[in-house]
Amino acid sequence: MVESFVRWTLSTGVGDFVQSHTWMFPMGETLHFMGLSLLIGTIGMVDLRMLGFAKRLPFAPLHGLVTWGIAGFAINLLTGIMFWFVNPELYALEVGVISAYKLLFIFLAGINLLVFRLTVFQEVMSLGPGDDAPLLAKIIGATSLFLWFGVIWWGRMIMFT
């Protein structure tokens, strides 16, 4: 199944198109690093506030930064798909296990976000300066930090192991 997906990827010619423009792949990598920074910076600040750091910040305004984190994620989703089209054999076969871990961690971060939205979100959004977040929010914040740093870890392991 993975092999046929790799074959399909190669048959689209998207990878060839990207590679015929030499600046495109390096620029995609650069954007991937910028998106990573935007995501980990904004989401990390929100996570830290839930964990009890910088408590003088009211939560809801800080949460406004998440829009920028989502923008970072969108940049990385697009550039990540571009990488896949250029090197499907590398990601799917040569380091398939590591790619799978990275995708799993991204998926789990999504689940974690869903749990946040469905449980303590409203309560946390009403936190004012000095207010402490409930325990579940702290667990969700710590999980988010662990998973997103884990995504960076697996992403780097793809290229360097």
Next chain:
Amino acid sequence: MDFIAWVQQTEVHRWLGESPFWFPYPFIIALHAMGMGVVVGTNVAIDLRILGAARDIPLAPLARFFPVMWVGLGINATTGVGLMITHPELLLNWVMWIKFTCMALALVSLRLLRWKVFRNANLNEGPLPLLSQLLAGASILFWAGAITAGRMTAYIGS
């Protein structure tokens, strides 16, 4: 030149270059990406706030995140030295020096933000002066330049 040859014959250079598994080289490079995310991401988030994004965020308590950036910076200075010992020839790459310059300018901007914006007693009253906004905008551009130049060292200049 001699310095680079000297680094290349050290035991540390050899140890870093012969990574059998995820340690030490991949580990160092992963930490470097994480530290970058922390420093650049947090700094850019603060810059965006100064430029008017999420403007309900009170600025004064954001100063609490400066130590977080110092931690990220410490990680990246340390791992950066490790990476330079592994690839000392990068010192001969002019793109590397563009990265160093952009980083230096970004860090000067960060210090100026700390002094000029966050030391202001009337921090949360009224819109920020144009100078602060220019500083925040410059900070984003310098970090973007540092990331771009850092990636480009893999492709050009050597």
